[in-house]
Amino acid sequence: MTLLERYAARYLPLVESDLRAVLTPPDGAPPLFYRMLHYHMGWVDASGESVEAERGKRIRPLLTLLTCAAAGGDIDLARPAAAAVELIHNFSLLHDDIQDRSPTRRNRPTVWAIWGEAQAINAGDALFALAHLAVPRLMPPQADARLVKRMMEVLGYTCLELTRGQHLDMSFEQREQVGIEEYLDMIAGKTAALLASASQLGALAAGASDEVQMHYRSFGHSLGMAFQAMDDVLDIWGDPSVTGKAAAYDIRQRKKSLPVLYGLARDAELRDLYARSDVLDEAAVSRAIALLDASGARQYAENLALTYSERTLAHLNAAAPQGDARVALFEMVERLLHRES
Amino acid sequence: MTLLERYAARYLPLVESDLRAVLTPPDGAPPLFYRMLHYHMGWVDASGESVEAERGKRIRPLLTLLTCAAAGGDIDLARPAAAAVELIHNFSLLHDDIQDRSPTRRNRPTVWAIWGEAQAINAGDALFALAHLAVPRLMPPQADARLVKRMMEVLGYTCLELTRGQHLDMSFEQREQVGIEEYLDMIAGKTAALLASASQLGALAAGASDEVQMHYRSFGHSLGMAFQAMDDVLDIWGDPSVTGKAAAYDIRQRKKSLPVLYGLARDAELRDLYARSDVLDEAAVSRAIALLDASGARQYAENLALTYSERTLAHLNAAAPQGDARVALFEMVERLLHRES
Numbered sequence: 001m002t003l004l005e006r007y008a009a010r011y012l013p014l015v016e017s018d019l020r021a022v023l024t025p026p027d028g029a030p031p032l033f034y035r036m037l038h039y040h041m042g043w044v045d046a047s048g049e050s051v052e053a054e055r056g057k058r059i060r061p062l063l064t065l066l067t068c069a070a071a072g073g074d075i076d077l078a079r080p081a082a083a084a085v086e087l088i089h090n091f092s093l094l095h096d097d098i099q100d101r102s103p104t105r106r107n108r109p110t111v112w113a114i115w116g117e118a119q120a121i122n123a124g125d126a127l128f129a130l131a132h133l134a135v136p137r138l139m140p141p142q143a144d145a146r147l148v149k150r151m152m153e154v155l156g157y158t159c160l161e162l163t164r165g166q167h168l169d170m171s172f173e174q175r176e177q178v179g180i181e182e183y184l185d186m187i188a189g190k191t192a193a194l195l196a197s198a199s200q201l202g203a204l205a206a207g208a209s210d211e212v213q214m215h216y217r218s219f220g221h222s223l224g225m226a227f228q229a230m231d232d233v234l235d236i237w238g239d240p241s242v243t244g245k246a247a248a249y250d251i252r253q254r255k256k257s258l259p260v261l262y263g264l265a266r267d268a269e270l271r272d273l274y275a276r277s278d279v280l281d282e283a284a285v286s287r288a289i290a291l292l293d294a295s296g297a298r299q300y301a302e303n304l305a306l307t308y309s310e311r312t313l314a315h316l317n318a319a320a321p322q323g324d325a326r327v328a329l330f331e332m333v334e335r336l337l338h339r340e341s
Numbered sequence: 342m343t344l345l346e347r348y349a350a351r352y353l354p355l356v357e358s359d360l361r362a363v364l365t366p367p368d369g370a371p372p373l374f375y376r377m378l379h380y381h382m383g384w385v386d387a388s389g390e391s392v393e394a395e396r397g398k399r400i401r402p403l404l405t406l407l408t409c410a411a412a413g414g415d416i417d418l419a420r421p422a423a424a425a426v427e428l429i430h431n432f433s434l435l436h437d438d439i440q441d442r443s444p445t446r447r448n449r450p451t452v453w454a455i456w457g458e459a460q461a462i463n464a465g466d467a468l469f470a471l472a473h474l475a476v477p478r479l480m481p482p483q484a485d486a487r488l489v490k491r492m493m494e495v496l497g498y499t500c501l502e503l504t505r506g507q508h509l510d511m512s513f514e515q516r517e518q519v520g521i522e523e524y525l526d527m528i529a530g531k532t533a534a535l536l537a538s539a540s541q542l543g544a545l546a547a548g549a550s551d552e553v554q555m556h557y558r559s560f561g562h563s564l565g566m567a568f569q570a571m572d573d574v575l576d577i578w579g580d581p582s583v584t585g586k587a588a589a590y591d592i593r594q595r596k597k598s599l600p601v602l603y604g605l606a607r608d609a610e611l612r613d614l615y616a617r618s619d620v621l622d623e624a625a626v627s628r629a630i631a632l633l634d635a636s637g638a639r640q641y642a643e644n645l646a647l648t649y650s651e652r653t654l655a656h657l658n659a660a661a662p663q664g665d666a667r668v669a670l671f672e673m674v675e676r677l678l679h680r681e682s
Contacts, residue, residue: 028526033508095466099459118440121462122507125436128466129500132473136494146486152493153477159470166463167374185369 003324004331008062011075015061018083022134032115036123037130040094040111054106059336060085060198066329067199067216070321073206080138081151081201087131088155089194092162094124099170131155151201158197165189176275178256180265184225192224199223203319215319219312226308226337232257233301234339236289251288252280258304259297266295309337344665345672349403352416356402359424363475377452377464378471381435387455395447400677401426401539407670408540408557411662414547421479422492422542428472429496430535433503435465440511472496492542499538506530517616519597521606525566533565540564544660556660560653567649567678573598574642575680577630592629593621599645600638607636650678 001009019041025034031048038044042055061082068078096102097110098120104110112120135151168186172178199220203213232250236259240247250257254274256264263270270291273284280288292298312333321329342350360382366375372389379385383396402423409419437443438451439461445451453461476492509527513519540561544554573591577600581588591598595615597605604611611632614625621629633639653674662670 030505030509030512032512033505095462099462117458118511119508121436121440121465122504122511124462124466125469126501126504126508128469129497129504133494133497133501136490136497144486145490149477149486149489149493152490153474156470156474156477160467160474163463163467163470164371164374167460167467168371170459170463171371171373 002331004328004335007066007069007325007328011062011065012058014075014079015058015065015082015086018079018134018138019086022083022087022130022137033123033126036111036115036119037127039114040090040123040127042106046109046114053108056089056106058086059332060089060194063195063198063220063329063332064202064205066325066332067202067319067321068206069202069325070323070329071203071206071208071212071216071319072322073202073208075205076140077143077147078202078205080135081155081205082198083138084131084134084151084155085158085194085198085201087127087134088159088162091124091127091131092166092194094120094127096166098124099166128159131159147204150204154197154201154204158193161189161193163189165191165193172256177264178261180258180261183256183258183261187225187228188221191228192221195224195227196221208319212319215315219315219319222308222311222315223333223336226305226312229258229301229305229308230337230339232259233298233305236292237298248285248289251285254280259292259301262300263292263295263297266297267291270295305337309333312337343672345669345676348407348410348666348669352403352406353399355416355420356399356406356423356427359420359475359479360427363424363428363471363478373456374464374467377456377460378468380455381431381452381464381468383447387450394449397430397447399427400673401430401535404536404539404561404670404673405543405546407666407673408543408660408662409547410543410666411664411670412544412547412549412553412557412660413663414543414549416546417481418484418488419543419546421476422496422546423539424479425472425475425492425496426499426535426539426542428468428475429500429503432465432468432472433507433535435461435468437507439465440507469500472500488545491545495538495542495545499534502530502534504530506532506534513597518605519602521599521602524597524599524602528566528569529562532569533562536565536568537562549660553660556656560656560660563649563652563656564674564677567646567653570599570642570646570649571678571680573600574639574646577633578639589626589630592626595621600633600642603641604633604636604638607638608632611636646678650674653678 023034023037023041025031035044035048039046042053043050045051064078064082064085065075068075093105094111097105098112098117102110103113111123132152132155135148135155139148165186165188168182169190172186196217197220200213200217203216235250235257236248250260264274270288273280273288316329316333364375364378364382376385376389380387383394384391386392405419405423405426406416409416434446435452438446439453439458443451444454452464473493473496476489476496480489506527506529509523510531513527537558538561541554541558544557576591576598577589591601605615611629614621614629657670657674
């Protein structure tokens with residue numbers, strides 16, 4: 001086992017137990033109200049029976065606990081925030097699935113596909129409310145109220161950032177032209193904000209200085225930006241047998257990803273392809289990829305991912321993480337950024 | 342002007358200014374993201390031009406400021422919570438409109454009717470996030486962090502209660518039988534929880550004892566329960582020229598309101614009427630009302646409203662409110678409960 005795997009094996013059961021504590025129905029609670037949430041978390045099937053479904057990698061809470069440990073803190077003070085970031089992540093997925101009309105998530109029907117949109121919107125709201133309660137409910141009673149307040153404030157701003165990013169993402173679908181800067185602003189909200197806060201909150205729990213907190217925050221932000229830029233590249237040029245996704249899914253969906261935006265600004269034929277109203281066939285997809293290659297879009301996106309990767313490492317070094325958790329954090333960066341899937 | 346009107350004239354501009362402060366877009370924010378929220382709040386039209394649209398009565402923030410004043414507090418410490426409860430109320434309306442597919446609210450198209458469901462879900466989420474930020478952003482910096490934390494915790498639980506109530510309300514539509522106790526549990530979440538917290542938060546800001554806070558909380562809860570029970574009666578037996586609503590709208594919609602549930606449990610013909618799949622014509626509606634009258638449903642619901650009204654006054658008295666704000670609070674109860682519309 002690598003050091004990261006050892007940390008994951010130790011921390012993730014704590015995270016799972018905290019998540020379950022926050023989502024435990026109080027006496028007399030409407031059963032279906034909580035069942036929808038437990039289903040979304042991967043704990044039960046639609047009829048409420050316990051299952052071991054796919055639950056996501058819990059990267060965000062792991063980041064919070066690792067940055068806390070690396071900043072010399074007691075992870076018991078970071079566990080509440082770790083649970084909160086994972087709940088916020090899951091809340092956003094629940095509503096995203098409705099907004100995108102996605103019928104499945106992690107190989108199971110989505111909440112809205114089973115219980116309808118109205119109940120699913122409300123289930124997401126409930127998860128949102130519970131996410132905000134995770135910190136006050138899970139923090140040790142003797143914890144400093146200023147720390148609790150500051151954590152809740154960071155989480156609140158993060159939720160606002162997430163919704164801003166989601167707003168932009170949906171708006172871009174309706175628009176012909178989207179600037180690269182706008183796209184980066186969108187992923188800063190939709191992808192990077194929660195990773196930034198997850199990283200900062202661990203350092204905050206550890207009582208790190210504002211400067212160190214900001215380095216951890218910038219580390220998480222850059223990590224999210226680099227990850228998303230890489231993700232956009234892999235969608236088009238990655239090996240589908242490794243990524244597990246259909247090749248060039250973004251292009252088929254005419255998604256305005258980072259390389260595509262670069263290409264659209266430079267190639268009229270690509271703009272025409274994207275403006276067509278019919279489904280793109282294999283030949284059209286191949287042509288689009290060839291045009292992207294010719295425009296230098298891949299190189300551009302890979303360079304941007306590299307720039308953000310370098311910033312990720314620079315901020316992590318500047319935060320001066322300590323001990324085994326330091327090694328595990330660098331291993332996590334390595335796994336997330338130097339991947340082929 | 343009555344005392345309540347004088348307080349409203351003094352307090353509501355402060356509330357409005359606080360709401361606007363929380364919803365002020367930061368530099369570089371996506372304009373439409375905030376415009377949807379400003380539209381929902383009644384400040385602008387769909388194109389972003391300032392308007393004076395209907396905005397609701399702002400009863401909840403008024404309650405918070407009045408209970409603070411009546412408990413001898415400085416309303417500057419209650420204003421952030423007052424803004425938060427109004428934002429939470431508006432968040433819930435925004436999502437309710439999507440869930441109910443309501444095309445209009447306060448005589449204007451709803452947010453989802455203009456910008457689509459996906460953006461409207463996200464706009465509600467943004468309002469939810471901003472509601473949670475109102476307290477940390479608006480509280481004076483020197484305020485005790487324990488107070489801020491406690492306020493945020495009360496608001497978090499309130500949001501959970503709201504979603505629980507909304508879940509039950511939507512579930513009841515799908516069910517043939519709903520018990521009176523279940524109905525009361527639903528309105529406790531959907532209607533009474535926010536009034537309870539609005540009232541408690543003012544006393545909390547004033548530094549009142551837990552006992553006094555709980556009396557204010559129970560006062561707000563009972564007020565909400567009494568109001569909803571009266572509302573259910575007025576829908577069926579109120580004068581449409583006074584209520585401004587179509588007569589017996591609930592019956593036409595086959596809504597399982599308090600008197601209806603009482604009648605359904607006692608009258609087979611009413612159950613048959615409610616089980617029919619066609620639209621209820623005038624004769625059917627009149628017959629349903631006659632059956633409700635005969636079953637004693639009106640008397641039952643009016644008695645329940647009276648019981649909750651008495652509890653409202655008992656808890657308000659037990660909270661021992663002081664000064665002019667005391668008089669204004671009693672006037673508010675009078676207006677909300679002894680109404681014909």
